Amino acid sequence: xxTIIIGSSHAGLAAMRRILTRYPKMEITVFDRRSxxxxxxxxxxxxxxxDEISSPTETEYFFAEDYAALDVTAHLNTNVMKIDAANKxxxxxxxxxxxxxxxxxxxLIVGTGSYPKIPSISGIDSDRVSLLKSANxxxxxxxxxxxKKRVTILGGGMIGLxxxxxxxxxxxxxxxxxxxxxxxxxxxxxxxxxxxxEYFEALGVRVYLNEVIERINENDDELEITTQDGETFxxxxxxxxxxxxxxxxxxxxxAQIGAKGEIIVDDYMYTSDENILAIGDAVGTFFTPVExxxxxxxxxxxxxxxxxxxxxxxxxxxxxxxSQATYTLNLGDRFLYRTGATEEEAIAANIPADSIRYAxxxxxxxxxxxxxxxxxxxxxxxxxxxxxxxxxxxxxxHDVVDMMSMGVNxxxxxxxxxxxxxxxxxxxxxxxxxxxxLALQALDKIEGYSQK
Numbered sequence: 001x002x003t004i005i006i007g008s009s010h011a012g013l014a015a016m017r018r019i020l021t022r023y024p025k026m027e028i029t030v031f032d033r034r035s036x037x038x039x040x041x042x043x044x045x046x047x048x049x050x051d052e053i054s055s056p057t058e059t060e061y062f063f064a065e066d067y068a069a070l071d072v073t074a075h076l077n078t079n080v081m082k083i084d085a086a087n088k089x090x091x092x093x094x095x096x097x098x099x100x101x102x103x104x105x106x107x108l109i110v111g112t113g114s115y116p117k118i119p120s121i122s123g124i125d126s127d128r129v130s131l132l133k134s135a136n137x138x139x140x141x142x143x144x145x146x147x148k149k150r151v152t153i154l155g156g157g158m159i160g161l162x163x164x165x166x167x168x169x170x171x172x173x174x175x176x177x178x179x180x181x182x183x184x185x186x187x188x189x190x191x192x193x194x195x196x197x198e199y200f201e202a203l204g205v206r207v208y209l210n211e212v213i214e215r216i217n218e219n220d221d222e223l224e225i226t227t228q229d230g231e232t233f234x235x236x237x238x239x240x241x242x243x244x245x246x247x248x249x250x251x252x253x254x255a256q257i258g259a260k261g262e263i264i265v266d267d268y269m270y271t272s273d274e275n276i277l278a279i280g281d282a283v284g285t286f287f288t289p290v291e292x293x294x295x296x297x298x299x300x301x302x303x304x305x306x307x308x309x310x311x312x313x314x315x316x317x318x319x320x321x322x323s324q325a326t327y328t329l330n331l332g333d334r335f336l337y338r339t340g341a342t343e344e345e346a347i348a349a350n351i352p353a354d355s356i357r358y359a360x361x362x363x364x365x366x367x368x369x370x371x372x373x374x375x376x377x378x379x380x381x382x383x384x385x386x387x388x389x390x391x392x393x394x395x396x397x398h399d400v401v402d403m404m405s406m407g408v409n410x411x412x413x414x415x416x417x418x419x420x421x422x423x424x425x426x427x428x429x430x431x432x433x434x435x436x437x438l439a440l441q442a443l444d445k446i447e448g449y450s451q452k
Contacts, residue, residue, distance in 0.1 A: 002027040003313055004090055004103060006080050006250065007111035008038045010299045011280030011306035013062050015109050018310025020070060026313075028072045029103055031092055035064050035076040037136070041299065042159070045138040049166045050332075056138040075101060083108065085254045085273050107275055107313050110251060110263070111306065114244035114281035114297060119154065119179075123216030128223055129238045132159060141239065148236040149173060152225060154213060155241035156183040158329050158336075161196070163239055165331040168203050175235060176200065177208045177225075179242070186243075187327055187338045188390045191357075192376050195392050199334060206233075244297055246282040258284050262295055268316040269309040277313065279305040288322035288409050289341035289387045290349035296323045324388075326405040328398060337401040340388025340408035343378045354381045356442045360434045362395055371395040377438045381446050384414045386439075400435065414439045414446075 003019060005012045008030050019026055032038065037057060044059035053059070067074035075092060078101065082091040090108070092101040116133045118124060130141045145151070151167055153160045156178035164174045176183070182193040183200070197207055211231070217224045222234045246262045255271035255278070256264040262284035269277045280302040284293040301323050311318050329336035346353035355378045362371040371394050378388040389404045391397055407417065418439035444451055 001025070001106050001314075002029065002104070003107045003109060004028075004105040005030045005109045005111060006032075006090070007113055007280065008032040008034075008062075008074070008076075009111065009113055009280065009302070010039065010041075011113075011302035011309075012109070012111035013039060014303045014306025015111065015277075015279060015310040015313075016070075016072060016306075018307050019313055020072075022311055023314060029105075030067065030072060030074045031078050031080050031090065032074070032076050033079050033095065038062055038064065042132075045132050046162050046166045046330075048138055049142060049163070050169060075103075080250060083110075083250050083254060083276075085276065088275060105275070107277065109309050109313065110271075110276060110278045110282065111280045111302075112247040112250060112282045115247050116240070117243045117245055119213065119240065119242055121213050121216060123218070123223075124240070126216060126218060126223070126238075128218065128236070129216065129240060131240050132163060133244075145172075145237060150175075150235050151237045151239060152177060152223075152233075152235040153239045153241060154179075155243070156207070156209075157186060157241060157243065158184065158327060160239075160241040161200070161336075162329055162331065163241060164200065164205060165203075168205070169332065173204065175206045175208065175233065177211050177213060179212050180210065182209060183207065184329075184336065184338075187325075187342070188336070189342045189344050189355075189376065192374075192390045192392070195374055196336065199331075199392075244281065246295065248278075248282045251276070251278065258293070260284075260295060262293075264293070267319045268312045269305055269320065270312070270316070277309040279309045286320060286322040287341070288324055290345060290351055292349055296325045298327060300326070321409060324405040324408045326401060328401065333394060335391070335393050335396060335398075337391040337393075337397060338388070339401050339405040340386070341378060342388060342390070343376075346378060346380075346387050351387070352380050352382045353378055353387060354442075354445065355379070356438060356445055358434065358438045358441060360437070362393070362434065364431070373397065373434060375434070375438055377442055379414055379442050379446075384443070384446065385411050386414060386417065404435075414443050418443055 039060045039062040041059035044056035047053045048056040077095045078092045080092045090103050116131050131137050150173040152175040156176050182190045183196050212228045214228045215226050226232045248263045263278040265283050281297045285296040287294045324339045326339040343353050343355045357376050359374045373393040376390040422433045
C-alpha cells in the first residue's frame with residue numbers, strides 16, 4: 001500500500017507522522033517544490049523582525065534530512081505538474097535537474113496550501129514592495145528596510161496588524177490601508193474593531209479605512225501612493241498582506257472545487273475522488289458556529305486536518321469536528337483573541353444573534369498589575385447557545401479562548417458558562433469569574449432583567 005503526499009508543510013507533515021504511527025508498513029512518498037523551510041511558521045516573521053530570534057527559520061521543526069531517518073521517499077525541489085486520477089499516478093519534474101518523475105499511488109493526500117493575493121495595483125511589482133509569505137520574504141524585507149523610516153501596510157488583518165506593531169517597536173512610522181470595512185474585519189465585529197483602531201492610532205499609526213490603492217509611483221527614495229479617490233501620501237516601503245487564495249489547481253476537473261477555489265472535502269477529508277484526500281489551506285473548512293464551509297487559514301487547522309487525513313487514509317475512521325476559527329494576535333503589550341462566529345457572520349448566515357460587551361479587571365483590586373480585558377460574547381437569543389467570543393487584553397488569555405472554542409464547538413449554553421464550576425485563586429482570577437459575569441449579563445439581557 002502506497003500513499004503519496006503532495007506538499008510537506010504543516011498539514012502534509014502531520015499526515016505523514018500519523019501514517020507512520022498508525023500504518024508503519026505503508027510506503028510513503030512526498031513531493032514538494034522546496035528543499036528548505038518546509039516547516040516554517042509564519043509567526044517567525046514577527047519574532048525575527050522584533051529581534052526575539054536571530055532568524056525566522058528558528059521556528060522550524062522538520063528538515064529535509066529528517067525524511068531519510070523516517071524511511072520516507074522525498075522528491076524535493078520537485079514540481080507536481082499533473083495528477084492522473086484514472087491511472088492513479090502523479091507526474092512531476094525536478095526543478096534542478098529537469099528529471100521527469102512518474103509515481104503511482106493507492107491513496108493521494110493533497111496539501112498544496114495557498115498563495116498570497118496580489119492586488120491589481122499599478123507599481124505593485126516595485127522592489128520596494130514586499131510580501132510576507134515565506135521565510136525568504138521575511139529575510140528580504142529586513143534587508144530592504146535598512147535605513148528607512150516610514151512603511152505602509154496594505155491589509156489590516158492579523159498579519160498586517162502584527163507586522164505594524166513590530167515595525168512600530170523598531171521605530172518606524174506606519175500607515176495601515178484597509179480596502180474593505182474595518183481593521184481585522186475577517187476576525188472581529190466593527191464595534192470591537194474600534195478598540196483596536198484606537199490602540200494603533202495612539203501609537204501614531206495613520207489608519208485608512210475603505211481606501212483602495214490605485215497606483216504606487218517611485219519618486220527617488222520615496223513611494224507616492226495614490227488612492228482611487230485621488231488622495232496621495234508618501235512612504236518608503238510597502239508591505240502587502242491582503243490574504244491568500246487556495247492552491248487547488250492540481251485537482252481541477254478531478255475533484256469538486258468551490259466558488260472561491262477551495263477543494264471540497266467530506267467529514268473525513270476525502271475529496272469527491274475516493275482515492276484522494278485534501279488538507280490545509282487549499283480546502284474548505286466546516287465552520288461549526290454557522291454550520292457552513294469557508295476558508296479558515298491557520299496552522300492549527302491545517303495540522304488537525306493532516307492528522308485526520310493520516311488516520312483516515314485506509315478509510316473513514318475519525319470525523320472532522322470542524323473549526324471555530326480560533327485566532328490569537330500577539331501585539332506585545334496587548335493580545336487580540338477571537339473564537340467562533342462574529343455577530344456579523346452569524347447574522348449573514350441567518351442565525352439569530354445578539355451580543356454583550358463587558359470590560360473588567362482580571363484580578364482583585366488588592367493584587368498588583370490586575371490586568372484588564374475587553375470582551376464581547378455573541379449568542380443565539382432563542383437557543384441561548386454561545387456562538388463566539390472576542391477579547392482584547394493586556395494578559396495572556398490563550399487557555400480561556402481555547403476553552404471557549406471547545407464550548408462553541410459543543411454548543412455550550414449561556415447557563416452552563418454562567419453557573420459552571422470555574423476556579424478562583426486571587427493570583428489568577430476574581431471571586432466572580434468575569435466569564436461567568438459575561439454569560440450572566442447575556443442571560444439577563446435575554447430575559448429582561450437589570451443587574452444590581
